[in-house]
Amino acid sequence: MNISDVKKMKPSAYKSMMLGKFGLSKTTPEKEADLRRWKDEKWENLTPRLLGDTKFYPCGKQSEEQKKKGLPSVCRPSVKINDKTPTPLSKNLTNAQIKKAVDIKKAGKRINWQSL
Numbered sequence: 346m347n348i349s350d351v352k353k354m355k356p357s358a359y360k361s362m363m364l365g366k367f368g369l370s371k372t373t374p375e376k377e378a379d380l381r382r383w384k385d386e387k388w389e390n391l392t393p394r395l396l397g398d399t400k401f402y403p404c405g406k407q408s409e410e411q412k413k414k415g416l417p418s419v420c421r422p423s424v425k426i427n428d429k430t431p432t433p434l435s436k437n438l439t440n441a442q443i444k445k446a447v448d449i450k451k452a453g454k455r456i457n458w459q460s461l
Contacts, residue, residue, distance in 0.1 A: 346363065348367050348369070351364060358380055358383055358384075361376075361380055362380050362384065365377060365380070379429070382429060382430070385424070385426050386422035386423070386424050386425075386426050386430055387403070387422065387423045387424050388404035388420045388421065388423070389401060389403065389404060389420060389421060389422070389435040390402040390403065390404050390405070390406060390407065390408075390418045390419070390420050391419045391420065391421060391435055391443045391446070392407070392408075392411050392416050392417065392419050392447055393408035393410065393411050394440075394443065395440055395443045395444055395447060396408065396410045396411060396414070396416075398410065404418065404420035405418070405420075416447060416451070417447060417450040417451055419443060419446045419447050419450055419456070421433065421434060421435040421438065421458075423436065431458070432458070433458060433461075438461075445461055446458075446461060
């Protein structure tokens with residue numbers, strides 16, 4: 346991937362990391378550390394798990410069944426890196442909690458993970 350491809354990307358954490366590799370990042374060292382932590386947490390799309398799929402889908406990737414049904418992606422970290430890692434982790438959520446989160450996201454609202 347070259348610099349022009351990166352500049353065309355929509356704003357995201359991945360774009361920030363890629364710009365950092367080219368020396369064009371405008372983030373502070375603290376933000377860079379947060380981006381590294383975010384990447385190392387291995388965020389998982391939980392919606393396919395709700396549909397009975399056992400395969401791991403990273404956040405941003407959808408299963409075929411999820412695409413067919415038009416369901417939004419609900420993502421959580423799968424690995425705890427340090428005390429700044431958001432809770433709950435993906436492995437600690439039940440199918441009922443995931444379904445509730447998908448319903449909230451379908452309604453266009455923000456998910457409050459502490460109240461699930």
